[in-house]
Amino acid sequence: MNSFEIAAFGATPALVQRPAPQPAPSEVRVRIAACGLNFADLLMIEGKYQERPPLPVTLGMELAGTVEAVGRDANPALLGRRVAVYAGSGGLAEAGCFPAARCVPLPEGMPFTDAAAFQVAYGTSHVALDHKARLQPGETLLVLGAAGGVGLTAVEIGKRMGARVIACARGPQRLAIAEQAGADHLIDSTTDDLRDQVKALGGADVVYDPVGGDLSTQAMRACNPDARLLxxxxxxxxxxxxxxxxxxxxxxxxxxxxxxxxLAFRPEVLTDSLSRLFQWYAEGHLRPHVSHTLPLSRAAEGLDLLRQRKATGKVVITMDGAATA
Known part of the structure; x- marks a missing residue:
């Protein structure tokens, strides 16, 4: 099988051939159909991510596909099921073995490209806004990087939770995408004074910040008393x-x-969140925005789109050779 991996941290990723893996007793083998890329993949390559798996590392943190083999202790009912898996690594390959407990059955009719773009972005935003910040209907949510992989889902989920959403992104094209996701107010980070604009809109009760830097400082200065910064x-x-x-x-x-x-200390926080998110998807309330779909042979190009901030929403790598932009 083909696998997109690094031999050392800081090395250039390469597409190599590996034998198809065999599942351990508590694992399943998934025939991978699609893998969502994340900014964390870039950190993983550089050795700067908070987790450093043993080398060589097959990149790709979240994936979707079909279970084609099960270990002796895994639930045999998973065989043949369409699932999404948050793996941490291993998604940019034609097959992989993962803990059976991490397999989430997909809603009927959910394409693999949507599923591969779903877990990290929507899961991050939902756990942040619901479990951590306890966002309430009528509160004002300020989202930085609002057209990015996680930022766009924060706009969508914030509106679903009843908040007034201020989206901050670079340029009119990205702001238009945030507006389509439900943003009530738009701030161009390249031309507008974030602090003054947010204050003019009544201030922020919750700030969702995947960006850092100067925008983070400005956002904090635009907070209302008792605000929460994520x-x-x-x-x-x-x-x-x-x-x-x-x-x-x-x-x-x-x-x-x-x-x-x-996953290490309260996995039920993630599983409960994903159950609700997949329900919202099945009900038509959530729709992942995938700006680029590329084949595995062009995975390096997909990572460059993230590195150069040329993507909106998610970039998804498929194993069947499909490509859209």
Whole structure:
């Protein structure tokens, strides 16, 4: 089978051939149909991600496909099921073995490309806004990076939860995509003063921040008293330094979220969240935005789209050679 992997952290990923793996007792083997790319894949390549699996590493954190073999202790009913898997790694290959407990059956009619784009982005935003920030109907949610992989889902879920959503993104094209996802107000991060614009709209009660850097500082200054700031990531490359006295004076709460980290100590937070999200999808309330679909042979190109910030929503790699942009 073909596998897109790195031999060392910092090395250039390459497409190599490997024998098809055999599942361990508690695992299943999935014939992978599609894999969603994430900014964290870039960090994994550089060795800067919070997890460093043994080398060589097959890249790709989330995938969708069909279970084609089960280990002796795995549920045999999974055989032949269409599933999504958050694996952490291993998704950019034609097949892979993963813990059976991580397999989430797909709603009927859900395409593999949607499923591969779903778990990390929607899961991150839902756990952040619901489990962590306790976003309430009528509150104002400010989303930074609002046209990106996770930011766009935060706009969509925030509206679903009854919030007034302010979307901040770069340029009119990205803002238009955020508006289609349900944003009530739009702020261009390249031309507008974020703090003044948000304050003019009444301030923010919750800030969803996958960007970091100067925008994070401006967003904090635009917060209402008792606001919650969600630290999701640092796509800008700059980790903001938060002054504790500002938190004290305005009664602000800063919350970090590493979505995948819940697997180690409270996996039910993720499984309960995904169950609700897949239900919302089946009811027609959520629709993943996939800007590019590329074959496995062009996985490096897909990662470059993330690196150069040329994608909106998600980039998905398929194993059947399909490509759209």
């Amino acid at each position: 630290v999701i990531g640092f796509a800008s490359g700059e980790v903001p330094q938060i002054k504790a006295n500002h938190l004290l004076v305005k009664n602000l709460t800063v919350m970090g979220l590493y979505w995948g980290g819940y």
